[in-house]
Amino acid sequence: MEIEFRSSYFVYIATDEKRSHLQAGITTNLRHLSATRTSATAGASVYDRLLYYEQYEEMLMAVRRETELAFFSQRKLRKLVLAVNPELAFLVQPAH
Numbered sequence: 679m680e681i682e683f684r685s686s687y688f689v690y691i692a693t694d695e696k697r698s699h700l701q702a703g704i705t706t707n708l709r710h711l712s713a714t715r716t717s718a719t720a721g722a723s724v725y726d727r728l729l730y731y732e733q734y735e736e737m738l739m740a741v742r743r744e745t746e747l748a749f750f751s752q753r754k755l756r757k758l759v760l761a762v763n764p765e766l767a768f769l770v771q772p773a774h
Contacts, residue, residue: 685706686706687735687740688707688708688734688740689731689734689740689743689744690702690731691731691759692725692728694726697766700725700755702748704740708728711727730769
């Protein structure tokens with residue numbers, strides 16, 4: 679019997695509380711973005727407000743897309759987000 683492990687990979691764009699900077703990343707669990715801050719991150723810019731995501735079944739495709747987004751300018755990232763989220767609404771609220 680063969681065991682298959684299936685998972686989804688999410689490429690996301692997150693921001694800080696003031697929406698001043700956008701950051702691309704990859705995860706298997708979007709809820710991890712809103713994890714409680716620790717003393718190590720207190721006072722630092724934390725990009726934990728989800729604005730945009732894409733779902734992939736294959737890890738390689740997700741990694742390629744995240745790499746592509748990592749090279750986007752802030753202006754280009756913002757344009758991508760605004761196309762699907764014109765209000766820049768937070769999709770997952772942080773658990774603070």
